[in-house]
Amino acid sequence: MADIFDEVSEDLRYERAIRLAKRYGGLLLLVAVLVLAGVAGQQFWQARKARLADKAATQYLAITQPLDQANGQITPAIAKATAQRLVDFSKSAPETYKTMARMRAAALYANAGELPKAALLWSRVGADEAAPNLMRDAASLLFAQHEIGIDSNADILARLQPIVQEKNPYHGLAREMQAMVYLHEGNTAMAKSLFAQVEDDPSAPQGAQHRAQAMLAKLNG
Numbered sequence: 001m002a003d004i005f006d007e008v009s010e011d012l013r014y015e016r017a018i019r020l021a022k023r024y025g026g027l028l029l030l031v032a033v034l035v036l037a038g039v040a041g042q043q044f045w046q047a048r049k050a051r052l053a054d055k056a057a058t059q060y061l062a063i064t065q066p067l068d069q070a071n072g073q074i075t076p077a078i079a080k081a082t083a084q085r086l087v088d089f090s091k092s093a094p095e096t097y098k099t100m101a102r103m104r105a106a107a108l109y110a111n112a113g114e115l116p117k118a119a120l121l122w123s124r125v126g127a128d129e130a131a132p133n134l135m136r137d138a139a140s141l142l143f144a145q146h147e148i149g150i151d152s153n154a155d156i157l158a159r160l161q162p163i164v165q166e167k168n169p170y171h172g173l174a175r176e177m178q179a180m181v182y183l184h185e186g187n188t189a190m191a192k193s194l195f196a197q198v199e200d201d202p203s204a205p206q207g208a209q210h211r212a213q214a215m216l217a218k219l220n221g
Helices: 002-069 076-090 095-111 115-127 133-147 153-163 171-184 188-200 206-219
Strands: none
Touching: 002 076, 002 095, 076 095, 095 115, 095 133, 115 133, 133 153, 133 171, 153 171, 171 188, 171 206, 188 206
16 A cells, blocks of 8 residues: 555656646756856866966966076076066966065065065055965065165054964064064164063064064163
């Protein structure tokens, strides 16, 4: 008897499916087509992104490999020319390579004595919300380091403010930069307070701790 009920139930499900297909067949077909189109579109986009990334990697390495092979023995003229090539490359590069190119170009400009050009690139990376946070923070630190005494103290401190939070891995370096800014503007008390925080911070880089200790010794006479 159970088999008969099962067969009847199966027949009813089959008939219901037939009625639904007749009633909504066109709509279901459209949904199926859209789903398939979406999957195909996503696969196409992912494949395109992979091709663009491969192309960008090849271009980036073609620009930077001669520098790496020179082991740092490059002239200022070569550094500036390579930096300009990286800047040009960054204009159409995918986001990750754009940021890498700007950071490398900024370092080259700085080493060649072109600090305004380096500062401009660090500023752009620091303000680029699409760039990785660690890269943005590193750019802001480098900007602060080279712009003390050039840019306004208020602007530098504003750039450093998000980085001095305890959860940020760069907070020790950011506090060191804050102390240098306050020292430059004559606020010795605030500078000493920040240097003391860096010296006592076990998570701060050892180099930053040693520099803070040396600065405190100098300021305290």
